[in-house]
Amino acid sequence: MSEKVVIIGGGAAGPKTAAKLRRERKDLKIDLYTQEDIISYSACGLPYFIENIIQKAETLIMRTPEDFKKQNIDVHTNQKCINIDTRNKTVTIEDMISQNIYDVSYDVLVIATGATPIIPNIRNIDLKNIFTLRTIQDGVKIKEKMLQSKKAVLIGGGYISIEVMEALVHNGLHVTLIEKNKHILSMFDEDFAQTITDHILGHTPGQVNILTNEEVVAFLGNENDEVEKVITASGKEIETDFVVLGTGVRPNTDFLQGSDLKLSVNNSIKVGHTMRTSKIGIFAVGDCTDNFNLVTNRYTWVPMGSTANKEGRCAAINIAGGICSFDGIMNSTITKYFDYTISMIGISYKEALELGFQPEYAIVTKRDKAGYMPNTGTITLKLIADRNTHTILGIQGIGDGEVNQRINTVIPAILSKTKLESFMNLDLPYSPPYSPAIDPVLNAAQIIYQKISD
Amino acid sequence: MSEKVVIIGGGAAGPKTAAKLRRERKDLKIDLYTQEDIISYSACGLPYFIENIIQKAETLIMRTPEDFKKQNIDVHTNQKCINIDTRNKTVTIEDMISQNIYDVSYDVLVIATGATPIIPNIRNIDLKNIFTLRTIQDGVKIKEKMLQSKKAVLIGGGYISIEVMEALVHNGLHVTLIEKNKHILSMFDEDFAQTITDHILGHTPGQVNILTNEEVVAFLGNENDEVEKVITASGKEIETDFVVLGTGVRPNTDFLQGSDLKLSVNNSIKVGHTMRTSKIGIFAVGDCTDNFNLVTNRYTWVPMGSTANKEGRCAAINIAGGICSFDGIMNSTITKYFDYTISMIGISYKEALELGFQPEYAIVTKRDKAGYMPNTGTITLKLIADRNTHTILGIQGIGDGEVNQRINTVIPAILSKTKLESFMNLDLPYSPPYSPAIDPVLNAAQIIYQKISD
Numbered sequence: 001m002s003e004k005v006v007i008i009g010g011g012a013a014g015p016k017t018a019a020k021l022r023r024e025r026k027d028l029k030i031d032l033y034t035q036e037d038i039i040s041y042s043a044c045g046l047p048y049f050i051e052n053i054i055q056k057a058e059t060l061i062m063r064t065p066e067d068f069k070k071q072n073i074d075v076h077t078n079q080k081c082i083n084i085d086t087r088n089k090t091v092t093i094e095d096m097i098s099q100n101i102y103d104v105s106y107d108v109l110v111i112a113t114g115a116t117p118i119i120p121n122i123r124n125i126d127l128k129n130i131f132t133l134r135t136i137q138d139g140v141k142i143k144e145k146m147l148q149s150k151k152a153v154l155i156g157g158g159y160i161s162i163e164v165m166e167a168l169v170h171n172g173l174h175v176t177l178i179e180k181n182k183h184i185l186s187m188f189d190e191d192f193a194q195t196i197t198d199h200i201l202g203h204t205p206g207q208v209n210i211l212t213n214e215e216v217v218a219f220l221g222n223e224n225d226e227v228e229k230v231i232t233a234s235g236k237e238i239e240t241d242f243v244v245l246g247t248g249v250r251p252n253t254d255f256l257q258g259s260d261l262k263l264s265v266n267n268s269i270k271v272g273h274t275m276r277t278s279k280i281g282i283f284a285v286g287d288c289t290d291n292f293n294l295v296t297n298r299y300t301w302v303p304m305g306s307t308a309n310k311e312g313r314c315a316a317i318n319i320a321g322g323i324c325s326f327d328g329i330m331n332s333t334i335t336k337y338f339d340y341t342i343s344m345i346g347i348s349y350k351e352a353l354e355l356g357f358q359p360e361y362a363i364v365t366k367r368d369k370a371g372y373m374p375n376t377g378t379i380t381l382k383l384i385a386d387r388n389t390h391t392i393l394g395i396q397g398i399g400d401g402e403v404n405q406r407i408n409t410v411i412p413a414i415l416s417k418t419k420l421e422s423f424m425n426l427d428l429p430y431s432p433p434y435s436p437a438i439d440p441v442l443n444a445a446q447i448i449y450q451k452i453s454d
Numbered sequence: 455m456s457e458k459v460v461i462i463g464g465g466a467a468g469p470k471t472a473a474k475l476r477r478e479r480k481d482l483k484i485d486l487y488t489q490e491d492i493i494s495y496s497a498c499g500l501p502y503f504i505e506n507i508i509q510k511a512e513t514l515i516m517r518t519p520e521d522f523k524k525q526n527i528d529v530h531t532n533q534k535c536i537n538i539d540t541r542n543k544t545v546t547i548e549d550m551i552s553q554n555i556y557d558v559s560y561d562v563l564v565i566a567t568g569a570t571p572i573i574p575n576i577r578n579i580d581l582k583n584i585f586t587l588r589t590i591q592d593g594v595k596i597k598e599k600m601l602q603s604k605k606a607v608l609i610g611g612g613y614i615s616i617e618v619m620e621a622l623v624h625n626g627l628h629v630t631l632i633e634k635n636k637h638i639l640s641m642f643d644e645d646f647a648q649t650i651t652d653h654i655l656g657h658t659p660g661q662v663n664i665l666t667n668e669e670v671v672a673f674l675g676n677e678n679d680e681v682e683k684v685i686t687a688s689g690k691e692i693e694t695d696f697v698v699l700g701t702g703v704r705p706n707t708d709f710l711q712g713s714d715l716k717l718s719v720n721n722s723i724k725v726g727h728t729m730r731t732s733k734i735g736i737f738a739v740g741d742c743t744d745n746f747n748l749v750t751n752r753y754t755w756v757p758m759g760s761t762a763n764k765e766g767r768c769a770a771i772n773i774a775g776g777i778c779s780f781d782g783i784m785n786s787t788i789t790k791y792f793d794y795t796i797s798m799i800g801i802s803y804k805e806a807l808e809l810g811f812q813p814e815y816a817i818v819t820k821r822d823k824a825g826y827m828p829n830t831g832t833i834t835l836k837l838i839a840d841r842n843t844h845t846i847l848g849i850q851g852i853g854d855g856e857v858n859q860r861i862n863t864v865i866p867a868i869l870s871k872t873k874l875e876s877f878m879n880l881d882l883p884y885s886p887p888y889s890p891a892i893d894p895v896l897n898a899a900q901i902i903y904q905k906i907s908d
Contacts, residue, residue, distance in 0.1 A: 012891065042824060042826065042886065042891070044824070044884070044885060044886050044891075045824060045826055045827075045886045048826075048827065048886060048887075053827070053828055054826055054827070054828075059826045060826055159885075294881070304884065305884060305891050306881070306882065306883075306884035306891050306892065306893075307881070308891075309891045309892050310879050310892065310896075313892075313900070314879070322907065323907075324875070325875065326879050327876050327879055328881075329881045330881045331881075332881040332882060332883035332884075333883050333885075334883035334884070334885045334888050335885050336885065336887045336888075341888075343883055344883075345881075345883065370496060370498070370499060372496065372499055372502075372508055372513045372514060373499075373502065373507070373508070374507055374508075402856075402858075402859070404856075404859050404883070404888050405856070405858050405859045405862055406862075407883060408859055408860075408862055408863040408882055408883075409862040409863065409865065409866060410866075411863065411866075411880055411881060411882060412863060412864075412865075412866040412867040412870065412872055412877065412880060413866040413870070415870075415872065415876060415880065416866065416867070416869075416870030416872050418866055418869065418870050421778070421779065422781050422869060423866065425764050425768070425780050425781055426865055426866060426869065427748070427760070427761070427782075427783045427784045427785075427786040427799075427865060428760065428786060428862055428865060429760075429786035429787050429788035429797055429798075429799065429858070429861060429862075430498070430758065430759060430760035430786075430788070431498060431613075431787075431788045431789050431790065432496065432498050432499045432502060433502075433790045434788050434790075434795075434858050437466065437496070437498075437759050437760050437762075437763045438760065438763050438764065438767075439760075442764075446767070453776065453777075
């Protein structure tokens with residue numbers, strides 16, 4: 001009888017593991033269980049579905065259970081894993097429709113249960129029209145409500161809120177964003193967060209309001225229990241048609257409480273570089289696992305769709321008998337606010353100080369092409385390096401020019417701990433439509449090197 | 455008395471050296487001699503001036519002699535260096551206007567004489583309207599002629615010819631390109647060169663003609679000694695209003711014949727990583743120097759404006775008493791043909807075989823953003839790596855999508871000899887408007903790694 005691989009979770013990492021494993025090994029029996037009614041979709045595309053850049057939600061679905069069936073992978077939708085028994089090698093599944101509970105045995109188990117939104121403890125949080133954005137159903141509900149609305153409140157100033165804000169502003173709504181920290185996108189240094197804030201406020205003056213250092217203490221509803229007002233700690237009352245919570249996510253690992261699987265940061269599942277957990281025969285991939293940070297050399301928890309795909313692929317290779325090691329992550333993020341790219345890799349100057357590095361930084365604002373070319377954009381980069389090792393610790397980038405081209409250049413250099421003195425003379429290809437003769441990212445490295453050489 | 459630095463050459467490297475040196479050291483006397491009547495201009499921008507994307511030639515001038523004077527740098531235009539005497543530390547200069555010849559003494563000499571077009575030995579090459587494109591004057595002449603013309607012949611299928619072709623096609627001319635090799639852009643592998651050719655021919659059908667495996671044997675002129683026809687080895691007679699020679703350049707080092715300065719590849723000046731020549735007190739920078747190739751570990755000669763700027767900066771730091779080492783180059787190039795980006799880094803598959811590597815490659819053609827996003831472009835990447843070391847040897851990229859973002863990602867990895875198994879899992883930032891969840895360049899690395907692991 002063929003060995004049986006059971007995969008729990010249908011977002012990005014689970015289906016990726018299944019598909020890659022099937023390509024590697026025709027002989028294995030592969031079953032995937034998911035509590036949702038669809039699988040294999042791009043949650044990262046949901047803001048663009050809400051914005052109506054993408055018209056149909058189904059566009060975000062990469063593969064259906066029928067597609068998987070053709071690859072001899074059995075997908076079981078609406079089936080939630082509620083327990084695992086590592087000794088008897090079984091998982092307990094609840095059928096979300098019939099409520100039946102049954103056990104499934106495995107030879108190899110892959111946990112890919114993802115993350116789930118954190119619902120803050122705010123008075124009247126269970127009113128209608130208070131949404132989270134994680135699943136396609138969430139996206140459909142928000143879009144439907146948006147099309148009948150004039151104003152919305154977003155709680156939390158992370159990437160998802162920025163992306164949802166673009167969607168709502170583009171559709172004519174007035175948006176208020178409420179952030180409890182001193183600035184939105186709190187992983188950025190304050191100077192950069194301020195530039196981002198200025199851009200957002202300047203893009204559609206009067207249509208967006210950003211409240212920082214502000215917490216929501218209650219929601220007020222109407223006679224139909226629909227949210228009508230948001231009340232803040234400082235006493236503000238904000239009228240709204242709906243609310244989107246962007247207050248973070250946590251690993252979907254509650255069902256592992258009491259199991260003997262080792263957990264890590266934020267109750268994510270502890271995995272090594274091969275995606276093996278603390279138990280032989282059990283792998284974990286995607287948003288439910290911890291991550292090794294290549295800049296800080298510490299374990300962290302950063303759920304990302306791209307990481308989920310790489311981890312799924314890596315786990316599949318190892319399950320199939322190959323060798324794949326996933327080195328780790330750098331907290332790499334990028335997003336768009338209309339014409340503006342916002343990106344950050346590694347750690348900020350502030351975090352570098354907190355972690356005991358001796359950071360130095362350079363901020364450059366430059367055209368992204370030769371200055372005499374038409375249609376140039378502007379980019380601002382903040383490069384951060386360590387005085388002791390001369391290695392790069394992080395970069396923040398914003399602007400309407402080609403930010404990501406520069407950001408991507410830094411990533412392999414962080415991985416390889418390339419010294420500034422080499423990085424600053426890197427042979428980036430030059431032609432006037434693509435960059436100045438000395439690229440801004442090299443220019444930033446030159447400035448830091450000069451600072452630490454003096 | 456202050457030490458005297460004499461710089462010969464006014465293109466990119468010489469002025470860069472002068473400006474950086476002045477920032478580092480206020481005390482030095484700096485004199486720059488150039489045979490041209492202007493200095494510090496972007497030769498790489500000339501095709502865009504001809505195309506009329508840039509209206510005025512002066513736009514390409516970065517700094518004037520007057521600008522330099524304000525920095526206490528004396529620029530001497532129309533002054534050509536005809537000899538150097540390393541024993542007596544003098545250079546002999548000829549005034550191009552008065553024909554006076556005089557000696558100038560130096561404590562430190564910087565040679566930045568650049569490169570000069572190769573004029574092929576073809577019958578009647580001295581007819582009127584046969585141009586090279588190197589100086590602003592060249593650009594002005596070609597643009598003037600283009601505006602009165604309907605057809606042109608370009609000889610040589612390198613980057614400059616591709617860029618000039620865009621300029622002429624954009625201005626409505628019919629263009630014939632003649633290339634003696636089997637394909638244009640001969641540094642590319644044949645499959646990629648063919649794709650580029652197909653794109654160029656398909657962009658404006660009937661307006662462009664590309665003849666490969668074809669040599670020009672003669673030009674025919676009219677009664678005014680203006681070129682009228684181009685005759686090829688296979689017997690073709692091509693009518694034309696003018697000709698642009700893109701038949702390569704050579705280092706401008708004739709005046710060093712007989713000096714005791716060590717020369718290198720193609721008679722370029724031998725320099726080390728600090729831009730010092732074989733003689734103490736003499737530096738050389740820019741297109742007149744040799745280059746260390748970081749992929750092949752051999753010396754080569756690849757004149758590039760970006761390298762010239764880096765070398766000038768590096769020489770200035772070392773002259774000023776600092777430490778700067780220029781590691782080397784990777785033959786990085788990029789150009790544009792209308793909406794199409796064409797780029798290559800490192801060595802081709804063919805060259806890798808010739809050099810004794812054991813290369814493997816992957817070609818991927820992908821959308822440059824998440825497939826469900828609107829306005830995605832397509833990119834085709836050919837990644838080449840070595841089976842023995844698992845390191846990347848080169849990449850070729852073409853397409854209307856964000857090619858350079860991917861190309862730039864590879865460059866630090868080549869520098870650091872990052873193994874494919876690390877590169878393929880690189881934490882590139884992901885968001886649907888910027889890339890698929892697994893970036894095409896990582897996908898290419900995954901495919902090669904799979905090939906060499908089997």
